[in-house]
Amino acid sequence: MAGRRRKNAGAPSAGAPDEGAVGAVLPADLELQDLYGAFAAHGLDDEDLDDAAVLVPPVRLPAESELADQAKAVPMFGYALKLARWTAPHREVDEFGDLTGPDRAPAARLLGLAPEQGEAPEEAVVEAMRAWSLACDLDLIEIGTTAAGEHVAIPGPDLEPAERGDAETVLELWLTAAGIVRELAVEADSLPEEEAAEEAAERAGAVGEPEPESEDDDDEERLARVEEAREEAAELLDEALQVLYETTAFADPGTETVPLGVLAALLVVPEGEEPSEELLGDITDVMVALDPMLNDLAELGVLDYRPIDPELFDEEEGPEPLGGGVGDEPLDEEESARFGLVRLTPLGQYGIRQWLLEDGYDAPLVGELAQGDAAELLRGICEAANVLPEEELQVWVTDREPVDAARELLAASRGNDAYAPMRRMLSRLALGMIGRPAEPAVREVLDDPELGGAARAWLVDLGATDVPAPERGMALWTVIDTFAAQLLDTGGDAELLRELIADLPVTGNPASYFGELWRVDHPYTADVLEAVGELHLDRTVAKEARKAAFKARSKS
Structure with missing residues (x-):
C-alpha cells in the first residue's frame, strides 16, 4: 500500500479514543506515549519519535x-x-x-x-x-x-x-x-467527465492553434493523464483503507462504523483547522471519488458500505457539501448516513494487514508478543513502539498456572539494564492481573534486593497485614526504580511527571533525604534526581535534588 499522506487530525492530550466513538481522532493522530506507553521511546530523538509515531497500531483478528x-x-x-x-x-x-x-x-x-x-x-x-x-x-x-x-x-x-x-x-x-478488486476499483478507463469536457471545449475553441504533432502523440498524452488519474485514485484508496484500519485498533473487529464524510475529512483537513468552505468542497470531492471504489470492495467483503444516496446529487452541480455549508446545524444520524457509511470487516482488517506487511509496515496483532516466555514478553513490550502493554500481559497470564506464571515474571524482572525498571513495572501490572493466587510467588522474593520493596508494597495493596517493613536501603532503591519506570513510561511528559514527583516521600529536611537518595546504587539514580530538580514546584526541594543529581553523576 502507498504510504499515508493524509493530514493529521486534532489529538487529545492523553489517552486513547473511546472504543465505541467515531470522530476525527484516530490512533495514528495520538502521541506515541498516549497510545502505547512510551516503552520504546527512551533514547530516541524527536526525528526518531516522529518516525515511530506513524507505526501501525496492533489489531485483534478472529482465528x-x-x-x-x-x-x-x-x-x-x-x-x-x-x-x-x-x-x-x-x-x-x-x-x-x-x-x-x-x-x-x-x-x-x-x-x-x-x-x-x-x-x-x-x-x-x-x-x-x-x-x-x-x-x-x-x-x-x-x-x-x-x-x-x-x-x-x-x-x-x-x-x-x-x-x-x-x-x-x-x-x-x-x-x-480482494487484490484484484482493489486494482479494478481504481482503474481509469477514460479521463474524468469534467476533464474530458474541458479538453473537448479547448479543442473546439483552439482556432489557429497548432495541431498536435500526430495522433500518436495525442494518444500518448491522454494515456499518461489516465495513468496519472489511476495512480491518484489508488493512493487515495490506500490512504482511506489505512485510516479505516487504524480506527479498528481499539475496537472489536467489524464494529467500528465511520461516516464517509468523517473519513474524507481525515484525509483533507489539516491538523487543528476547522473545515472552510473550500475544504468542505474538497471533502465532498474525496467522498465522491471514494464512493464507487468502496462499493467495489464491499462486494468482496473487505468492508460493509452504505453508498452515498443518489438523491443527494444534483444533475448539474453534484452533491451539496457535507452539512451544506460552514456554520450549518450538524446533520442528524439518519441524514448523515445518506452521505455514506463504511465499516471495515474482520476480513478487511486481515486483508489490509497483509497488504501493509507486504509493503514493509510493522502491523502487529494483539497477543503476538505473548506467545513466548515471560522474558520474551517483557523484552518485546519494552522494545516495541506499537504495542498495547496491558493487552499483551492479559493474553499472557490467561490460562497459565498462577504461581508458576508469577515466578516466571519475577525472575524475568531482575537486572540493571536500561529497560529493567520497565520490566519490573510491567511485572507488577501482570501480577495484579493474576491477583491473590500469585501471593506465594511474591512472598518468595521479599528479601530480594531488586524485587523485595515492590513485593512488600504489592502484598500490602492486596490487604496483607503480616508484611515486614523494608530496610532503608531497599526502600530508597525501590523509590528510584519505581520513579525510573514512570520516567520512561511517560516519555518525559512534564505534566505527568510533576504529579508523580509530588508523591515522592520528601521529608521536611530535603537535604537529608536527597543526601541518602544520591548514594543509591541504581543506573537511573542521576536521571531521577535530575527530573525532580527540573520539575519539582518547591524551589528548595528542586535545588537539593539538583545538587544530589550532580553528586550522583560524579559518583558514577
Whole structure:
C-alpha cells in the first residue's frame, strides 16, 4: 500500500479514543506515549519519535478458521467456487476461456441469480460472467485444449482444499481476489467527465492553434493523464483503507462504523483547522471519488458500505457539501448516513494487514508478543513502539498456572539494564492481573534486593497485614526504580511527571533525604534526581535534588 499522506487530525492530550466513538481522532493522530506507553521511546530523538509515531497500531483478528468461513460466505467468492465445481469434469468454453452462449443462462441459474424458468435477465448473466472471470483469475478454473482442439475448462487444484475449508487456501484465494478488486476499483478507463469536457471545449475553441504533432502523440498524452488519474485514485484508496484500519485498533473487529464524510475529512483537513468552505468542497470531492471504489470492495467483503444516496446529487452541480455549508446545524444520524457509511470487516482488517506487511509496515496483532516466555514478553513490550502493554500481559497470564506464571515474571524482572525498571513495572501490572493466587510467588522474593520493596508494597495493596517493613536501603532503591519506570513510561511528559514527583516521600529536611537518595546504587539514580530538580514546584526541594543529581553523576 502507498504510504499515508493524509493530514493529521486534532489529538487529545492523553489517552486513547473511546472504543465505541467515531470522530476525527484516530490512533495514528495520538502521541506515541498516549497510545502505547512510551516503552520504546527512551533514547530516541524527536526525528526518531516522529518516525515511530506513524507505526501501525496492533489489531485483534478472529482465528483463521473463522476468517476462512467468512470469506466463503462472501457471495462473489462463493459464486467463483460454485462455478469451478460446475466445470467438473470439464466444460466447453470459447477461445477466450469464457462460457459459451448456451451455458451463460444456466450459470446464472446455478448461482441463484436468475429464476429456474424463463429467460435469464441480462444483469444476472453479466454477474455470472464476472464470477466466472474471477474464478479463472484465481485459477479455481483452468483453461486447456483437448486433443480434438476444443477449448475446455476444468477445476483447478485449489478447489478441493477450498471446498473443504482449508483456512490457508481459502484466505490466500480470498486475498488474491480482494487484490484484484482493489486494482479494478481504481482503474481509469477514460479521463474524468469534467476533464474530458474541458479538453473537448479547448479543442473546439483552439482556432489557429497548432495541431498536435500526430495522433500518436495525442494518444500518448491522454494515456499518461489516465495513468496519472489511476495512480491518484489508488493512493487515495490506500490512504482511506489505512485510516479505516487504524480506527479498528481499539475496537472489536467489524464494529467500528465511520461516516464517509468523517473519513474524507481525515484525509483533507489539516491538523487543528476547522473545515472552510473550500475544504468542505474538497471533502465532498474525496467522498465522491471514494464512493464507487468502496462499493467495489464491499462486494468482496473487505468492508460493509452504505453508498452515498443518489438523491443527494444534483444533475448539474453534484452533491451539496457535507452539512451544506460552514456554520450549518450538524446533520442528524439518519441524514448523515445518506452521505455514506463504511465499516471495515474482520476480513478487511486481515486483508489490509497483509497488504501493509507486504509493503514493509510493522502491523502487529494483539497477543503476538505473548506467545513466548515471560522474558520474551517483557523484552518485546519494552522494545516495541506499537504495542498495547496491558493487552499483551492479559493474553499472557490467561490460562497459565498462577504461581508458576508469577515466578516466571519475577525472575524475568531482575537486572540493571536500561529497560529493567520497565520490566519490573510491567511485572507488577501482570501480577495484579493474576491477583491473590500469585501471593506465594511474591512472598518468595521479599528479601530480594531488586524485587523485595515492590513485593512488600504489592502484598500490602492486596490487604496483607503480616508484611515486614523494608530496610532503608531497599526502600530508597525501590523509590528510584519505581520513579525510573514512570520516567520512561511517560516519555518525559512534564505534566505527568510533576504529579508523580509530588508523591515522592520528601521529608521536611530535603537535604537529608536527597543526601541518602544520591548514594543509591541504581543506573537511573542521576536521571531521577535530575527530573525532580527540573520539575519539582518547591524551589528548595528542586535545588537539593539538583545538587544530589550532580553528586550522583560524579559518583558514577
